[in-house]
Amino acid sequence: MVKSDLDCLQTKLQLGISKCLLGEKVRYDGGDKRLSFAVNDLSPFANFHSICPESAIGLPTPRPTIGLYQTDQQSVMMRFNDQQIESDIDHQMTLFCQQIMSDLSNLCGYIVCANSPSCGLDNAKVYDNEREHLITLADGRFTACLRSYYPWLPIEDNLRLANPDIQNHFVIRLFALQRLNDLNRHGLTRHALLTFHSRYKLLLLAHSQPLYRQIGPFVAKLDQFDDLQAFFVQYRERLMTLLSTPATKENHTNVLMHMQGYFNRYLTGQQKKSLTDTILAYRRGELPLSSPMSCLKTCLEQYPNSYLSDQFYFTHYPKALPSIDNGVT
Ligand code: SF4
Incomplete structure (x- = not known):
């Protein structure tokens, strides 16, 4: 048996989000940008x-439009697009970002508004000082601060999340970081960290073989760390960097073949061929990942293996999460 959905998380996802994406009418025009994926799909699993x-910096709704302007080669400043309006919103936004960042340390991810x-x-437009030319696209001021303060944090925007592959990849990272944060909050131990890593091995292998080969030796040196928190900080960065690489069909095929190896001694020649054919059909794009996964889950039901059934590869997020196939396509 694979681990149940209840085993997926100790606490709900602690998820940051731009307020307008929850349907709150805080945009400059008095509207919102309600994101159904967040409001409907993620909400049962998220705070x-x-x-x-x-x-937060005191601007009213509705309000005059704001833009980013390159004032010299180095700096970009925020101001109202109507230059007649005097304000210090650039300074206020800088102060707000600096003050709020330390309050966000328990988050497992953030959805921002494109x-x-x-x-x-x-994708925020940066203009020249006269607003005659588009200079470049950049992060918005808050997002730039968030990325710089928490470089390991999964961040996506509402437009990119319309892509099912990006959505799937984002959710995998959310659950991984939430589980790791849960460990940290509920009393970090060496045993808990090793168990966590062991349960993520196959999923990590599906995302990046080179980084998987680096993180293993790092974890093996856990005993050399006197300060467990120092290890945790480095491990979190390595883990989230690895998972930021999208999984590939080739890597999934390797993982599936690897898992098949656990059952070969139990299967008849015909059963082995059938399973191999299903995996290779997935590899060729003729079947979704869920097909070989389902075959392997059936094998696991018949021939229990605790290492495999503990793997988050099978349950990296709850099956009940709507709209997403529980596996990378
Ligand atoms: S995009 Fe950001 S600043 Fe603009 S309304 Fe939404 S939450 Fe507020």
Whole structure:
């Protein structure tokens, strides 16, 4: 038996989100950008920590539009697009970001609102000082601060999350970091860390073989760390960097073949061939990942193996999470 959904998390996902994505009418035009994936799909599994940076610095709704402007080669500043309006919103936003960041340390991820000068992710427009030319696309001010303060944190925006592969990849990272944060909060032990890593091995292998080969020797040196928290900090960075690499069909095929090896001695020649054919059909794109996964789960039911059944590869997030196939396509 694979571990049940109840085993997936000790606590709900602690998920940061741009307030307008929850349907709150805080945008400059008095509207919102309600994101169904968050409001409907993730909400049973998440505690949302919603922030509207522009409201937080005291701006009203509705409000005049804001933009990012390159003032010299080095600096980008935030100001109202109407230059007649005098304000120090650039300074206020800087102060707000500095003050709020330390409150976000328990988050396992963040969903930001695309294109916003405050919340955009790589897609906020930066103009020249006269607003005649688009200079570049960049992070919004809040998002830039978030990324710099928490470089390991999974961050996506509402537009990118319309892509099922990106959505799936994001959710895998959310659950991994939440589980790791849970360990840290509920009393970190060497045994707990080793167990966590062991249960993630096959999923890590599916995401990056080179980084998997690096993180293993690092974990093997756990006993050399007197300070467990120092190990945790480095492990978290390595783990989340590894998982930020999207899984591939080739890597999944290796993992599936590896798992098949655990059952070969129990299977008839015909059963082995059938399982191999299913895995290779997935590899060729003729079947979804769920097909060989389902075959392997059946094998696991018949021939229990505690190492495999503990693997988060099978249950990296709850099956009940709607709209996502519980596995990388
Ligand atoms: S994009 Fe960010 S700043 Fe703009 S309304 Fe949404 S939460 Fe507020």
